Amino acid sequence: MRYWMFLLGLLMYANVAEAIDCKTPPDCASLGYSKDNDPNCADDGYMYCPFNHDYKKCVNYDCAALGFTTSDKTSWCDEIIKCQGNEDYTLCNEKIIPLNCEIGDVYYADGSCGKASEYVKDSSPKPVGVVYYVFDGGAHGKVINLHDLGRSSSSAVFDPAKPYDTYKYFRWGSTVDIPDLKDWDCDYRTVAATGKHEDPFWSAGKSYTDIIVKAQSDNLQYAAPAAHAFYPPDVEQNDSKVGQGKWYLPTLGELMDLYGYNYTSSLGNCESDTGANGNTKTAVNATLTTLAIKGVTAEALTNDYYWSSSEYNSYNSWLLTMLNGDRYYFDKGNINYVRASLAF
Numbered sequence: 001m002r003y004w005m006f007l008l009g010l011l012m013y014a015n016v017a018e019a020i021d022c023k024t025p026p027d028c029a030s031l032g033y034s035k036d037n038d039p040n041c042a043d044d045g046y047m048y049c050p051f052n053h054d055y056k057k058c059v060n061y062d063c064a065a066l067g068f069t070t071s072d073k074t075s076w077c078d079e080i081i082k083c084q085g086n087e088d089y090t091l092c093n094e095k096i097i098p099l100n101c102e103i104g105d106v107y108y109a110d111g112s113c114g115k116a117s118e119y120v121k122d123s124s125p126k127p128v129g130v131v132y133y134v135f136d137g138g139a140h141g142k143v144i145n146l147h148d149l150g151r152s153s154s155s156a157v158f159d160p161a162k163p164y165d166t167y168k169y170f171r172w173g174s175t176v177d178i179p180d181l182k183d184w185d186c187d188y189r190t191v192a193a194t195g196k197h198e199d200p201f202w203s204a205g206k207s208y209t210d211i212i213v214k215a216q217s218d219n220l221q222y223a224a225p226a227a228h229a230f231y232p233p234d235v236e237q238n239d240s241k242v243g244q245g246k247w248y249l250p251t252l253g254e255l256m257d258l259y260g261y262n263y264t265s266s267l268g269n270c271e272s273d274t275g276a277n278g279n280t281k282t283a284v285n286a287t288l289t290t291l292a293i294k295g296v297t298a299e300a301l302t303n304d305y306y307w308s309s310s311e312y313n314s315y316n317s318w319l320l321t322m323l324n325g326d327r328y329y330f331d332k333g334n335i336n337y338v339r340a341s342l343a344f
Helices: 002-019 188-192 205-215 223-229 252-259 279-293
Strands: 046-048 056-058 080-083 086-092 106-108 127-135 140-145 305-311 316-321 327-331 341-343
Touching (some): 205 305, 205 341, 252 279, 252 305, 252 316
Antiparallel strands (some): 046 056, 106 127, 305 316
8 A cells, every 4th residue: 555655656746847847047148247357347346147157247346446536525526426335435426527637727617627828818718716736636626716805995895796806805703712613723733744635624624614604694704704705707606616605715724735835844833834835826826927917807826814714713713825835823803815715
């Protein structure tokens, strides 16, 4: 009896086996795999086809080779793209428009750069500033506007419609501390000597300006609100690249960049011009002078003190003179020059 039951079981298993529909494994190429190497893939970035390990596809790219960088882009980029596989590497969507700007280049309202010698009035784009710092191979950097900001008189507020009026002095503000603003005491020299521009000493000009403007109730008699309200003449106020709200009062570090500094040397005393070389100022002023000769409203940097957005303490803020690059802190109620900066 057990023998017949065993035979019956074998027959039932055979019928089930015949019912199984065996299929050919999927074609790896049709699934997006390839035998070819991807030049942009990281060494360990491949996933292999489970049906044929000769086929593979990249799931983790070599971010640096693709142009992604680890630099902070939040201050100037509206759309940041993260690299697949390593989100520490990012790319600004604006990099689809390649730039190769250099220090001393004219910066135009359309976001392009060019030599002052090549500018042709009424044919070239609208010039709005001069490049004084670059990174990412010239794809991004900092711009200073073409002319000292001005008011109609010592008692008048800044008028964005007449940004280059005759009275070119602004107070930094009243002698009160702004709690949300970092105080840069004499220890700033330790940071500055590193030359690492990711530090807020160089990179926080826009955020510092926003903090100051809020604390000062957007009072246009003061330096930071004036820089924040500025937009270049003959440019739309709400222009997406260079309009109002895009400009700011540069930090002490940015003013040092604008003058030209050797950050690897000792910076000397707290208030000092040690390390200053003036190379960038020379290049920027040459462009400003050339543009002025060609009929653009532009003027060279004045050999006097310019306000920064870097606070020293409740009573003082940092300035830098374009005469020799001297760093100096002074009473916020004092009057000094203002130039607006822009990050691109």
